[in-house]
Amino acid sequence: MQDIVILFMGALALLFIARKVACRIGLVDRPNGRKRHNGSIPLVGGISVYLSLWLIFLLQITSFPQFLVYMCCVTLLLLVGIADDRFDLPVLPRFGVQAAVAAVMMWEGVYLSSLGNIWFGSVLMLGSFGYLVTLLAVIAAINAFNMMDGLDGVLGAVSSVTIGSLAIIFWLGGRHDIALWCICLIVICLPYMLLNIGFPWGKKFKVFMGDSGSMLIGFTVIWLLIIASQGPGAVMKPITGLWLIAVPLVDMLRVMTARMKRGANPFKPDREHLHHVLLRSGLNAYMIPMATALLSMLFSVTGLLIDKMNLTSMVSLIAFIMSSFIYISLIGLFSKNYQELKTEKGLQLPDAQNSTYTVKSNVEWRAKSITGRDESPW
Template sequence: MPNFIWALLIALVVSLVITPFVILFADKTGALDAPDARKVHQKPIPRIGGIGIYLAFMAGTLFALDLNLLPDDVRTGVIGLLVSSSLIVLLGIVDDYKCLPAKVKLLGQIVAASVLVGFGVQIDFIADPFGDYFYLEYFAVPATIFWIVGLTNTVNLIDGLDGLAAGVATIASITILLVAIQNDFMLVTILTAALAGAAIGFLRYNFNPAKIFMGDTGSMFLGFMLAGISVIGAVKSAATIALIVPILALGVPIMDTSFAIIRRYRGGVPIFKPDKGHLHHRLLDLGFNQRQAVLLMYVISALLGFSAVLLNEVSGGIAIAIVVCVLLVVFLGAKKLGILRMKNP
């Protein structure tokens, strides 16, 4: 059986087994998410489920991946990913207990991303659909940090309904896994398989009605890992634009975050101020229940993921046409749902 299958299965089993203990620990230590006017749940829910996701991912990865068999530079990058992602988990745990200010949390994310870059993981170039490369040179480090912090926050911000962030992250992980298989990057298949397995196991307890939330511990970890893994290998080897695959794979949270920034800017409110204008809020307003809204967003994510996989198999002109069509559909859909309009929190 391929190592990436082992990584997925081990992570899945560990996540299923350990999450109930995380629920008990959260109850005993007061790590509970209380309901308020902006949230949709009606009673306090444990919110450090990301600990279970993190431990399951580590178990699956370390079981299936022999670091000693990797080239020195690759091994250093993987160790850097494991170390920096551990830092982001620690930041998330503190935030889930103490509710850190947005600026402090952002600074912590930048520090974790900088640690990853310090281990040599960075975006050195971007490939266009025609096989040419644009080298970032002096912009490589800031571009990598921006990319990692940006994706970390997109997953973090979409975590608003039971099972939403975990499901979308699972679909994105599987998308990048398939692209990695297409390009014969077995390291990335193991990492994404472990991430998918951990998230799937967690969904057993997180899907509506949720017994536990992943909290910032989980949402930041998932976003950080997807960003870091994409830099390490799978997408950089593709013949299409280097970062388009994970952008499409995470199209739902990226779209939601981008429109939230535009909406708040146009409304004259701080970008980090929460509101009820996110995609899942709009779907609830249209009469969808939580499960229906989440499942619809799964379908959208899966279609975007399929587009990303297809993008890796087509010529440059067709790749551009796919991206343009996706962007057009996203814009028209957002306009129809009123995501660009401000709504009172």
């Protein structure tokens, strides 16, 4: 317990130091046509988490498989993330670096070799095709979590549920060292989450995660999922991993599909992510992180129960697809009702390109004015 307290205090100190340095060198997020927060906010959440990962290593609280290789990959993602935060890099360089770290982890033997008993009860081995599946999985996970970082508290809430679920899975599977490492990861993210929502020092010390941090979180999650589901030390079925990252993954696929249907670039940012839809439906800035966390918990608990009931991966996959369709349908219903309310009542409600607003109407529907930035380049 003492080590955990020291780790938290160290992470908090590193965050304040990184914040001060970022303000001096201009590593801040400034308001523009798409980012509607107030003032210049330091983009240092990812940097503080990265430095705190080394603190876990130095304190020797627990061990992590192939830690130095993992940190090499994370360092590369951190550097390109900082460059993206500072200079707004195009899509291809980011994809190139994400593919590079995927190649490094596969070279070290961390890759998807099997999808479990998904083929009518038989184990489906991927062989060489597993490298391609792993590459796509890494890029998808990194960008799915990156897209979650568009509203204060959302990324922290969703990632905490995912990593916490993994901690439970590793602990139940007897891999207590990695379970403790997952707990330590949540602990070092906690200072960022507190300052991000303005607790307890208010907006004066506010920070954003930045692309460096969201990519770090996404890569770490996919690394943990592969460790948990592959090889002789596997503690869960591979399909269970989909349940643990369902909210960011399904939301990314939903948004990108909608963009392509409109004939738009799937990588062009808009205001159609889950947190934007919930915002326009009337939830305020404090309710949305809780709502996304509860939704993520619902998916995670369902996946864990299916996994522990020893149902086949085919059953788990079918249940996941059905649940995803229900989720997408409900989000579509929220959006449809919003548009109908706007049309029928003649209210001056914000459109999909606006997320900072305060509304009053004859039905006493009010959404609190919030910091509605979209850190992600998506």
